[in-house]
Amino acid sequence: MLAESTVDETIETDVLVIGGGIGGIFAALYASEGGARVVLLEKGDTRRSGAAGMGISVWHQLLAPGVTLDDVAKDITAIGRSFIGTLGYLPIMKGIINENLIYLGYRDNWEIIHSLERWGVKMKWDNGDYAFYSGPGRLDNIRFHGRNLKKDLSRALKRSAVTVLERTMGVDLLTKDGVIAGATAFNIRTGEFIVIKAKAVVLATGTISRIFNPFNVTALGRFRMLYTYHAGSGDGAAIAFRAGAELVNYEVGGTGAFSDGTRTEKVPFYLVKPGARLYDNMGNRLEWEDCLGGLNTHTQFRLEKEGRAPCFWDGAELPDEWHEGFLAEEWREDLKLHTRPDCQPITAKFLRDRGYDTRKDKIEIVHCKPEHNSIFAGVLYDEYGQTSVERLYAVGDMTGGSTFTGAAQASVFGMRAARHILANLNKLEQVPIHEEQVVAQREMIFSPGRVKRGVEPLEVEVKMRDIVERYCGPERSEGSINWGLWRLRQVRDRFLSELKARDNHELMSAQEVRNLFLMAEGYMVCARERKEGGMMNFRLDNPEKMNVPWGKAIIAQLENGEIKISRRRMPELRPEFRGK
């Protein structure tokens, strides 16, 4: 039953945060502690929403005492790896990322650890100390029991002065003469349409996980056990893009290997580090490559064409303690530093339900599908989390232009954005709300409830994913992308106005589909512009440009409904940050 509220609620605040994951919660708490009024929207529930919802077990980008960023980069290089997230990255990436953003993610991270502890999260290990990894290539992260990190942060949020609206989706910005006045929101439980007046908006809506069909799609087109989460519909990215914010590196997706079945990165992470083995389908040993899962997507495609796929991970050589830990759903002391159960323990349950014994069963490898979880790609941000639109900030996995993502980067930039807003708050006047915009956005949200015949949002979404995959998958060409864009727009123009919703949840789904279409289009336009190949981008029509340095980042911006492209060299590390 649709519950269309006849009463709009209006809330006035200083800072509106859209998204209640790590980035959003940090932005909200810091802004609130600094004296600002804050409203946070979360379309799920802050206790289990976002990429950290199922638990995380490692906090990255944390330098051990006495260790500098240069040490980490040198150490990584010495063991023959180039490491995404430090300055020893692949040459192809030079010029497409803002190195200063990585540096700041490291530099400001200890403060984050102390804030987490202040808010009741236990960051030290059971022995009372910070559990840095020891050994080469492991100087910059700690293990911790983060199974209920989101619950802890949610508790801190609810104890603070932040107004938290759970089950409430951010719809779109309200502006007056181009200046942000606030946003509209929709409560999927009550059906309320809400207007929030704000002086600054922080977007923190995370990964986009639904532009591609993953492996193991159900008959209904939903995911099962996606590494990130299924809620990633790019709401914040679409809000930013519609407002005219610049996107960066949107053609880049992740690369590497994932496990068939459980579809989680926890398998490759936990197998690669202790040294499991890689095999092709005839039992020939393969070399580990330097990427997630140890097998580059490009290599996987080549092996496929040679008839040697699928490939497998084999953990038979690993110690028993490793297997015990990997298949455990709850952490126990005898597992020592094995933190596997703290992170997505459901995968352990599923492996066991399926009868997998990692001691004797190989795990099949599938290639990583491009996901916009900000390995490079996302809304462009600066050192204070600002997008290219005034008063609009973006933090976390939805941002791009730095290599690192994840909890550490999101929290650091949530903090930095909050502080920047606080420093400027007294200069920001509340801009009046444009009533026509409110009416238009409300109409957009509720119209699927009035469609008589129409189509289900999921059907249209799956069609979009199919088009993107077919014409702009990892292997693509200008010709295939041109055709794909035409088809995407054709489907969009035909069906978005026919989306039908049977309840409030589906009103949200319809809005998610609108957002996804916009970001899918952005992805394809940027992919067409990127003539060079590398990472997850294989331009079959330009084989001679494979792994040529890209030099400049592709920037996309909406201007009068058209996606405009430019290129920009991203800033190198500033001299004052070097050698620290």
Added chain:
Amino acid sequence: MPVYIDYRKCAHCKICYEICPMDVYGWDEEKEVPYLAHYDECQHCGDCYYDCPQKCIDVTYPVCLW
């Protein structure tokens, strides 16, 4: 169905309904128990399975993952 709920054990705490990241559950006000309002949205994260204090809910292993 993605989950199996043992209603005999349900303590009516509403935690599953409140925390599900994908809004799979509805709440039956009369019987004070959860029901699957949007079962196709389930991403099998196991949050309801782990967070239910009574262990009423079992997440079933979907065929597509075999």
